Amino acid sequence: MDKSNFLNTITLISIFVMLLLASFLLTVNTKNKLSNRLFASFLILTAFDLSSFFTDKYFETNLNFEVFRMTASLLIMPIFYLYVKAVCHSDFKLKPKHLLLILPFAIANLIFIPRFYLATTFENVHIYQHFKQLFEIRFFYILAELQYFFYIILVFSSLKKYREIYLENYTNTNNSSYKWLFQMTVFFLIAHCIVFFKSIIRYTNYSVFLNSSNLVIGTIALIISCWFVLKALNNPDLFKGLDSNMLLVNKILNTKVVSTENQLTETPKSAEIILQIEFIKKHVLEKESYLDSSLTIQELSEQVHIPVRDLSILINHHMNQHFFDFINEFRIQKAMQILKDPSKKKYTVLEILYEVGFNSKSSFNTAFKKHTNQTPTEFRNN
The missing domain is CATH 1.10.10.60 (Homeodomain-like)
Incomplete structure (x- = not known):
């Protein structure tokens, strides 16, 4: 089995596991409905993003689908941030102000409308040939990186505050919620650093390492998705939120x-x-x-x-x-x-x-x- 087929196999397994866990979270009867739905949405969006590993041929004739898949990745970190808030605070509720979190997604799609969503068949061929050099694509990657690091800082800040409030109000030493969220955030940060490295390689003469980096990303995705399932099986009552009104x-x-x-x-x-x-x-x-x-x-x-x-x-x-x-x-x-x-x-x-x-x-x-x-x-x- 060559690298390409092996990568596709790993990616398909990862996507299957994520969608299976998402289905479970959406249907299971539990008091943590909001956090489960947010985590399920996060898994579905991540699986959709991973599908890019085996859509190259489809991309040539379905530019709009690929562009939408790219922009949909801008919803992953906002959903993850909301999930962290929902786990940390038992009384967390979605509010109209949270719609502002989809602003980067909306901006990216608006920028892609003129030359991508409205492109003719002939223009699609030109776009595919010069995809990496186009202004819109470079703008998207910059926007995605800025958004990612903004949210990763926000998540770590929320976890730090959560841990401090927990220490000031609780004595149960087995703070599984904090450990779970912290470990997951660290894993995502490592995985994203590899993705960022891959994005840089895309614009250099070392594109020979592109397939290897894809293989590493696919393997990490499979490990993380299996880890999610094991956590869900071993810790069915994992999360214990704090009252959001608690102050340091x-x-x-x-x-x-x-x-x-x-x-x-x-x-x-x-x-x-x-x-x-x-x-x-x-x-x-x-x-x-x-x-x-x-x-x-x-x-x-x-x-x-x-x-x-x-x-x-x-x-x-x-x-x-x-x-x-x-x-x-x-x-x-x-x-x-x-x-x-x-x-x-x-x-x-x-x-x-x-x-x-x-x-x-x-x-x-x-x-x-x-x-x-x-x-x-x-x-x-x-």
Whole structure:
């Protein structure tokens, strides 16, 4: 089998897997309907874009189809960005303002109308022969690259904010949503860098590497599409969104909006802060709230009868800790007690981490080493 046939086979398998997963996401009964539909749309558009690998002969007689396929790729990153927002925020909804995201797609199609969509059969032949040199095509590639890097920065920025809010409000160490989205974004960035490299080669004397780059892109597409399916099978309830109204503490402190029911003074007395902090620590220690692996700041707020806003500022600002790290300190102290207890030598590290509120060995080891500069096994041996 030559490279061309092998590439076509890989691409067809990738497209089939993506469309199969998209069909599943569109029909499955779940509470994550919007995010599933957005991800399905993303997969369909990506599969449509991948179809370019085996449409060269079709392109010669169907210029309009090829041009539309090219411009449709400008919808991929906006859809992916909306998908990230829908996963990160459980209350995310599509709004009329989101129609602005299709503006590059609309502009590109308007530019292609005069010389491409309205071209005669004779003009089609000329366009095909000089395709790479045409102004519209070069403009499209520049627009596509600018749009891509704009959205990739936007996505990474959204994920960074999501992670910070998560750490300030949750203690569940297994933040699968963030890991999934971050890994997927990194994979797309790597794949796009290869595509960008391929686009540069197209305009150089090294076009001999074009088929090899296509093969790499096709292989990566197949790996990513199979990875999507494995993730869906292994994590059917993968995503846990945050309330979009949640703010980072630094934004809460900077805002000028003050609650009339629970007015928060900008410079409360030090003694009051110390008393509140001691009260919170005493409650968490005595009631062992930290043993709940899914404890959130909202739940602790109800337990100590302190508004979430005030509690978040006390922990994340005055104690200079994320809520995530604040609760983990109690868990690590509890784990250290168990590891030092001669009567509990038979306890495995796995049993201990579950007992103190962790739900993964990697996160427990990371947190333990952060607080003790030792692994749990090293601590026990010493």
